Every structure is written in structure tokens, then in C-alpha cells.
Amino acid sequence: MESVLHITTLHYLVLGAALFLLGVIGVLTRRNVVIVLMSIELILNAVNLNLVAFSRLWGGVHGQVFAIFVITDAAAEAAVGLGILIAFFRNKETVNIDEVNLLKW
Amino acid sequence: MAPVATPFFFYLLAGIMLIGGILVITRKNPVHSALALIVTLLSQASIYLMLYAPFVAGVQIILYAGGIMVLFLFVIMLVSIERSMKERQLNSQWVAGIIAATALGGLFIAVYMKGTSILPDHALSVVEDNNTQEVAKLLYGQYMFAFEIASLLLLVAIIGAVVMAKKRI
Numbered sequence: 001m002e003s004v005l006h007i008t009t010l011h012y013l014v015l016g017a018a019l020f021l022l023g024v025i026g027v028l029t030r031r032n033v034v035i036v037l038m039s040i041e042l043i044l045n046a047v048n049l050n051l052v053a054f055s056r057l058w059g060g061v062h063g064q065v066f067a068i069f070v071i072t073d074a075a076a077e078a079a080v081g082l083g084i085l086i087a088f089f090r091n092k093e094t095v096n097i098d099e100v101n102l103l104k105w
Numbered sequence: 106m107a108p109v110a111t112p113f114f115f116y117l118l119a120g121i122m123l124i125g126g127i128l129v130i131t132r133k134n135p136v137h138s139a140l141a142l143i144v145t146l147l148s149q150a151s152i153y154l155m156l157y158a159p160f161v162a163g164v165q166i167i168l169y170a171g172g173i174m175v176l177f178l179f180v181i182m183l184v185s186i187e188r189s190m191k192e193r194q195l196n197s198q199w200v201a202g203i204i205a206a207t208a209l210g211g212l213f214i215a216v217y218m219k220g221t222s223i224l225p226d227h228a229l230s231v232v233e234d235n236n237t238q239e240v241a242k243l244l245y246g247q248y249m250f251a252f253e254i255a256s257l258l259l260l261v262a263i264i265g266a267v268v269m270a271k272k273r274i
Contacts, residue, residue: 007115010221012156015119017213019126019145021206026130028202029195034135034181038142041173042126045149048161056156059229061239064161065248068240071168072255076262078173082180083269089184090272096189098196 012053020046031096033088037081044074114155121148133190135181139174146170160237 019042026039048067055063089095125145132138146169153162196202244252 005112007111009224010217011115011119012152013217015122015152017210017217018123021210021213022123022126022130024209025203025206028205029199030130031192031194031196032135032186032189034177034184034186035130035132035138038129038135038138038177041142041169042129042145045146045169048165049149049152052153052156052158052161055158056231057225057229059231061158061236061243064158064236064240065243067158067161068164068244069248069251069255071164072259075168075173076258078176079262079266080269082176083266085180086183086270094189095184095186096192 009053009057013050016046016049016053019043019049031098033085033095033097036097037078037085040077040081041074044070044077111155115152118148118152118155121145122152133194135186136178139177139181142177143170143174146174157231157233158236160240 023039023042023046026042027036030036030039048070051063051067051070053063055061055067085095088100092099122145125141125148128141129138129145132141146165150162150165150170153159153165
């Protein structure tokens with residue numbers, strides 16, 4: 001009971017791990033490219049949660065600075081990924097990721 | 106200011122986050138997924154506030170929920186989603202995907218059962234009133250080079266997105 005009601009860093013880590021798993025399941029199972037990209041955002045957010053939780057644990061703000069860098073990367077990734085999605089949709093008229101098989105052996 | 110009713114708010118926000126995450130990966134309509142993702146991001150911003158990170162919480166709301174998700178919604182409007190909503194939603198290797206994710210979850214559980222003893226018991230005290238100043242000092246001091254590289258990365262991403270999405274260059 002004590003370990004449930006006293007919120008420690010571990011609680012935040014478990015929450016981050018659960019969010020990461022949801023993102024992994026979304027990336028591995030869904031067919032719609034838009035939802036796959038959103039699952040990648042879930043994964044990046046899980047990492048951010050861990051960084052900020054550890055930054056709280058050790059009393060500095062280094063983790064928060066890294067979280068800001070991760071958010072920058074997420075913005076770049078979303079812009080390029082959605083650009084690729086638009087080019088893909090223009091060529092194939094679909095948003096299903098398993099129809100991207102030109103390079104498949 | 107000392108936080109009030111931390112367990113209650115933690116479990117409330119964690120529940121909203123996880124429900125939002127589950128909705129993101131289960132909805133057929135990408136617009137619904139995007140709205141669920143916005144709910145997840147906003148409750149995550151509140152969790153950042155609980156962790157004494159107000160600047161990151163603000164960046165999360167402005168940049169993620171405000172910027173990136175608007176980009177997502179725009180692209181969903183640009184591509185036609187009616188056809189893909191009528192089709193099969195899971196790809197052909199979804200069983201292998203679930204198995205891999207379960208294995209990863211088992212790995213997480215093993216690591217957290219064994220490894221948490223190295224964490225300190227109590228969090229160190231933090232200075233609460235000048236969080237943004239502290240972040241700025243690190244960002245423009247120790248991490249100056251990484252900051253400049255990040256601006257270069259954003260420039261490359263802008264050019265890449267325009268080149269990729271333009272019909273004829």
C-alpha cells in the first residue's frame with residue numbers, strides 16, 4: 001500500500017514503459033501510415049517522460065534540456081515523415097504502409 | 106509550494122494518458138487517433154508540471170499539442186482516408202508484432218524488478234522558481250553546440266519536407 005500511494009521515480013518509469021509499449025504495438029501492427037507516425041510520437045513522448053523523471057530524481061535540469069532536444073527531433077521527424085506520406089499518397093493513392101514494397105526482395 | 110494529493114493526480118493523469126494512448130492505436134479513423142493523442146500530450150504536460158518542469162510542460166503544449174498535431178491534422182485532411190478506413194486495419198505480420206511487443210514488455214518488467222535498487226530513495230531537492238532560467242543557462246552554455254546543430258537539423262527538415270511534398274521542384 002505504501003509503495004502504491006507514495007509516488008516515486010519508478011512510477012513514472014513504469015508509466016513511460018507502458019506508453020512506449022503502446023507505441024511499439026501501434027508501429028508493428030497498424031497499417032495506416034498516419035497512425036504509425038502517431039505511434040512514433042507516443043514512443044518519443046515515453047522517452048521524454050523518462051528524461052524528465054530522472055532530471056527530477058537527480059535535481060538538475062539536464063534531463064529537461066534533453067527532452068527539449070527530443071521534442072525538436074520529433075518536430076523534424078513529423079515534418080519529413082508527413083512530407084514523405086504526401087509524396088507516397090500522390091504516387092500510390094493509398095496510405096497503407098504494406099503497399100510500400102518497391103524495394104522488397 | 107508543496108504538491109497536493111500527488112498520488113491522486115498521478116493516477117488520474119496516468120490513466121488519461123494510457124487511455125488516450127490505447128485510443129490512438131485502436132481507432133480506425135486517424136482524426137480520432139490524433140484527437141486522442143492530443144489528450145495524451147496534454148495530460149503528459151501536466152505530469153511534467155508535477156515533476157517541477159514547467160518550461161518543458163509549456164514547450165510540450167505549444168510545440169507538440171499546438172504545432173505538430175496541427176501538422177498531423179492538416180495532412181490527414183490532405184490525404185483521403187475514406188478508402189483506408191474501409192480496409193483491413195492490421196498488417197499481415199501483426200501476430201509477430203504483438204509477440205515482439207510482449208517480449209519487450211517482459212524485458213521492461215525484468216529490468217525494473219532487478220534494477221530499481223540502484224535508484225536513490227528520495228529525489229534531491231530542486232529549485233522551483235527559476236526553472237526556465239536554469240534550462241536557458243544550460244541550453245546557451247554547456248549545450249550551445251548541440252543547440253546550433255538542432256537549428257541545422259530543423260533547416261534540413263524544412264527543406265526536406267518541401268522537396269518531398271512539392272509536385273515539381
